[in-house]
Amino acid sequence: MKEKLLIFLLLIPFFLCSQTEKEAEYRTISGFISYQNKQLSNVTVFVDSTMRYTVTDLKGFYSIKAKPGETLRFSYVGLKKVWVLVEEVTSVLNIGMKIENTREELRLNKTLKLGGGTIGDYNAAYMITQIAGDSLNKNATSLTKAIQDKIPDLRIRINEFAEEVLYIKGQELDGPAIWIFDGILFDIPLPVYTSEVKEVFVINTVETGFVIRVKTTIDYDTIKNINYNNFYFLDADYYANDATKYKKIKIDTPTYLDEYPKRAKSTEALNIYLNQYSKYKNETNYHFIIFNYFKKEKFDKNNLLKVLSDFENSSANNPEDLKGIAYKYQELNEHEKALSVYKKIIELRPRYSQSYRDLANTFLILKEYRDVWFAYNYYLNKGFKIEDNDIGEILTSEIIAAYNLDKEEQSSRRKIKINNPTKNIESDVRVVFEWNTSEAEFILEFVNPNLLTYDAENSANNNNDLIIDQKMKGYTSKEIFIKDLKKGNWLINLTYLGNKQQKPTIFKITTYYNWGRPNQSEKIAVFDFNLQNVKMQLLKLNSRSL
Incomplete structure (x- = not known):
């Protein structure tokens, strides 16, 4: 068994050379282009950085030659451009185009996107950190980011309401922090200035879970036009039992x-x-x-x-x-x-x-x-x-x-x-x-x-x-x-x-x-x-x- 594997691995350089020769060859790539499930004609299909292109016919069909490593660009006025990197296995690419959105979209659940990090890398099973208010970065755009500056193992997720939700790296699936401002519990941090913060305690234990206690200098009786009901999780944050x-x-x-x-x-x-x-x-x-x-x-x-x-x-x-x-x-x-x-x-x-x-x-x-x-x-x-x-x-x-x-x-x-x-x-x-x-x-x-x-x-x-x-x-x-x-x-x-x-x-x-x-x-x-x-x-x- 060992000898067979060794022989097999020694033969891989031959396959590497063969692969290089294959990659130099053009491949015919074809498919149909659609928009809202309707075939789309006159879509331009470019091979980026070349003069090669084609246009879809009345049935939305196209066919073009490209090499592995080249990029196909699908373009139609008013619709979002699509880029696809050609691989050595690419032969059929059916593209569903979407309308171009000029508004900047919110990236939901940012910390859990695939790539660039693994859920569960880190395990801060026990954490009690005290942060003096005057040590927080006064130029931070939010209290959440000021706290993250002090504890890099915390991660921020932006929810669909553009609110910052804080997690412990590696424990994102356990849920976000619960915030306690001057003895009052909230799910979402209040929009306070770092200059109003006297002290922060970041606590994560088996008994308490992930809690952030914030002591402030705020006189809440003098604050107007803040609806405190907005600082709790809404139904959209929870599973809708829709699977x-x-x-x-x-x-x-x-x-x-x-x-x-x-x-x-x-x-x-x-x-x-x-x-x-x-x-x-x-x-x-x-x-x-x-x-x-x-x-x-x-x-x-x-x-x-x-x-x-x-x-x-x-x-x-x-x-x-x-x-x-x-x-x-x-x-x-x-x-x-x-x-x-x-x-x-x-x-x-x-x-x-x-x-x-x-x-x-x-x-x-x-x-x-x-x-x-x-x-x-x-x-x-x-x-x-x-x-x-x-x-x-x-x-x-x-x-x-x-x-x-x-x-x-x-x-x-x-x-x-x-x-x-x-x-x-x-x-x-x-x-x-x-x-x-x-x-x-x-x-x-x-x-x-x-x-x-x-x-x-x-x-x-x-x-x-x-x-x-x-x-x-x-x-x-x-x-x-x-x-x-x-x-x-x-x-x-x-x-x-x-x-x-x-x-x-x-x-x-x-x-x-x-x-x-x-x-x-x-x-x-x-x-x-x-x-x-x-x-x-x-x-x-x-x-x-x-």
Whole structure:
């Protein structure tokens, strides 16, 4: 096994060269442009920094040639321009354009946006800090920012009413600070001047929660035109119970499923599949639809493996489809088969960071620790870095986990040790989100036991820099930690926004319970998203899971 892996890794430079040659080739990219679900003609499609362009026809269709690394710009008068970075896998881009908004939009839930930081990096489990009022920055634009200047591990989120809400870094999902001004409790800080503040106590303990006490020089009897009711959370800050459970989402089923009789047995269903295969195998998403049907009907596991094997053979050159197949294998606890698929993906995408992480992580699941270190050392020796982004956070977590779990390998030459005092190496829950295509756009919603909600949006419309970084660095993943489940339910909801293709996005969520502890366990769930703009409840987490 070790020798095969070593040979495989030594062959990667060949694949790197092959990839370079492929990247020099033009790709034909095509699709339809629409606005409010109507096909849009006369949309100009530019290849930025070149003279190449085309225009959509009466049906909104376009076709253009571009190289990986170039950027397509979609432009129409009165509508917001769209930029898409071309990858080596890009072939179909269906674009839904939006009206140009000249007003500056508020960025909601800013601290939880994907990229640039990980929820749960830091854990200030105990904090009592006293700040003298005369030491606060008098030039700060608000008391909240003046306090953050003194305690950098605090984060500010701007809500939809343009109000500043303060959190502890790494504990955002536990909820924001409760403010007590001169003995009166508020959810939102009063608009006081820093010059009016005598003293601030920032307190975070298990007993009190996150509380900020402010003593001021204000004579409240003399204040006019302030409605104190405005300084409490409104209904918009709380979960509206508006997500539908994923399993209850109804979608149209293709006609070829009608060929399967009710209460069919596994052998009968497999024979029907084999007989219809040549007719339907090229239908969009055929294999995954059959897989999901077989899984729902609880047919024999061999039926499921047969469908995945057929799709794997027909998708040998499509890394996005292969990644979805690997996710399905892992959902079935077939990690060896998933490992084989991840090796194929790394041949197709040797410059893609997540290709190496997926390989190493699967070795970690299989407890093949020496192969874990082979993969990570090769990744680092070839100039790849562990950066301050989502994939870098995941790599750090899993290298630390591998180091702590690997009791056999004593060679420091192979093992990699990362000392990161801000990293959550132990937590009630660690959740890793992964998706199979970099064009996928969605909004994740986290709901804590107090029903406060936090959004993290992965979309070109609101965070195009993140989408470009994902494509340039090669990753489609995110991790979060819930340090303490406490009492009550935590919900994870998702609103799918599309992926510019006709086929769905395959989404894998790995939930690690008791992360970093001797009783650590994991559960993999895989979701197929095609229905857009519907909020779906994916997970419900509580202390009973531990």
